[in-house]
Amino acid sequence: MSEKIMPESEKITPIREKILANIRVQRYTPGKDKSPYFDNFKMEVETGMTILEVLRHIKNTQDSSLTFRAFCRSAICGSCAVKVNSDSVLACSTQLMPILKDFGKGSVTITPMSNMPIIRDLVVDIDPVIEKLAKMHPYLVENRERVPKALEQESLMSQKELEKFNVMTDCILCAACYSACSSVKTDSNYAGPLTIVKAYRYSADPRDNFSSMRIQAAMDQGLWSCVQCRKCIKVCPKDIRPADSIRNMRQISIEVGIHDTPGSRRARAYTDDVENFGQVNKPMLPVIVNGTKGWAAIEAAEAGLKKHGMEPTRQVCTLPGQKVTAKIYAKVREIEAKEKNQGENKV
Numbered sequence: 001m002s003e004k005i006m007p008e009s010e011k012i013t014p015i016r017e018k019i020l021a022n023i024r025v026q027r028y029t030p031g032k033d034k035s036p037y038f039d040n041f042k043m044e045v046e047t048g049m050t051i052l053e054v055l056r057h058i059k060n061t062q063d064s065s066l067t068f069r070a071f072c073r074s075a076i077c078g079s080c081a082v083k084v085n086s087d088s089v090l091a092c093s094t095q096l097m098p099i100l101k102d103f104g105k106g107s108v109t110i111t112p113m114s115n116m117p118i119i120r121d122l123v124v125d126i127d128p129v130i131e132k133l134a135k136m137h138p139y140l141v142e143n144r145e146r147v148p149k150a151l152e153q154e155s156l157m158s159q160k161e162l163e164k165f166n167v168m169t170d171c172i173l174c175a176a177c178y179s180a181c182s183s184v185k186t187d188s189n190y191a192g193p194l195t196i197v198k199a200y201r202y203s204a205d206p207r208d209n210f211s212s213m214r215i216q217a218a219m220d221q222g223l224w225s226c227v228q229c230r231k232c233i234k235v236c237p238k239d240i241r242p243a244d245s246i247r248n249m250r251q252i253s254i255e256v257g258i259h260d261t262p263g264s265r266r267a268r269a270y271t272d273d274v275e276n277f278g279q280v281n282k283p284m285l286p287v288i289v290n291g292t293k294g295w296a297a298i299e300a301a302e303a304g305l306k307k308h309g310m311e312p313t314r315q316v317c318t319l320p321g322q323k324v325t326a327k328i329y330a331k332v333r334e335i336e337a338k339e340k341n342q343g344e345n346k347v
């Protein structure tokens with residue numbers, strides 16, 4: 001069959017727009033500069049140009065001292081993450097033109113990732129993150145019940161088991177999620193999303209036998225500190241949804257009985273109270289979460305209410321829809337148990 005030749009008039013020519021843009025880049029050399037400052041670079045940006053191409057163009061034509069990190073240019077090595085207009089992105093896979101259009105102005109601001117020390121300009125030190133990751137035992141420890149003794153035999157798993165962690169194996173350690181994390185910002189000891197993604201990836205693997213140690217390591221590094229703001233989901237270039245891994249890791253921590261922290265007590269209080277009363281027992285929450293230390297918060301809240309002429313109560317009433325809520329909980333537990341059994345039996 002002869003190939004249909006398209007008439008010249010019907011050929012689609014991609015529109016290649018050009019905009020003279022102002023590229024505002026944060027500069028900083030610790031030990032030399034007192035504090036970070038901004039340099040402005042004017043350049044013509046074309047449709048399709050990535051942030052990395054823009055940075056390379058500036059380095060090649062305007063300022064060779066501009067420092068940034070990149071290797072693969074294919075969204076694989078994870079080394080080029082920076083912040084563009086405050087969003088953590090991979091420079092090599094993010095085009096500038098749509099950002100300029102979204103913000104409706106010919107200017108863009110590029111800064112280094114947050115929550116990590118700056119080495120120079122846009123290059124940050126990821127070592128503290130890797131140190132946190134190392135504490136999570138990010139490797140498989142053989143589960144003798146699942147891994148055959150003979151080398152020539154494969155270690156099989158069901159599709160359902162694989163689905164639990166398959167997407168997490170795509171993590172490229174770019175640390176965009178770590179940079180976006182509001183909990184890391186307030187608590188530098190918190191392990192952060194990428195380390196828990198890796199911990200969950202191995203803990204969910206049926207060939208592994210080390211999940212309790214990993215849960216303990218995650219607990220020691222603030223597993224329950226995550227506030228589920230889901231910023232890590234928004235920025236992850238590989239759609240890994242780190243906040244979901246954190247939620248799953250917490251679930252494992254409850255299953256294996258390693259979960260006695262204020263964060264886990266709060267989560268338990270929310271689910272138990274909603275199941276039992278249809279609402280959270282807010283007046284008593286500080287004590288449920290923090291033990292006897294919580295009384296001071298309760299007394300302060302009660303004093304505040306009395307000052308405004310209100311009578312405080314420590315009782316939570318049962319809401320009218322509670323019976324329906326309890327039925328929903330029972331159904332969810334039934335589905336979860338069924339899925340768990342299917343996952344364990346179907347190998």
Ligand code: SF4
Nearest residue numbers: 181226227229230232
């Ligand atoms: S969801 Fe949790 S881990 Fe993700 S950015 Fe928010 S606080 Fe950090």
Ligand code: SF4
Nearest residue numbers: 171172174175177236
């Ligand atoms: S989870 Fe996503 S954002 Fe975080 S390091 Fe891995 S690939 Fe990057």
Ligand code: FES
Nearest residue numbers: 071073078080092
């Ligand atoms: S240069 Fe490797 S991910 Fe961007």
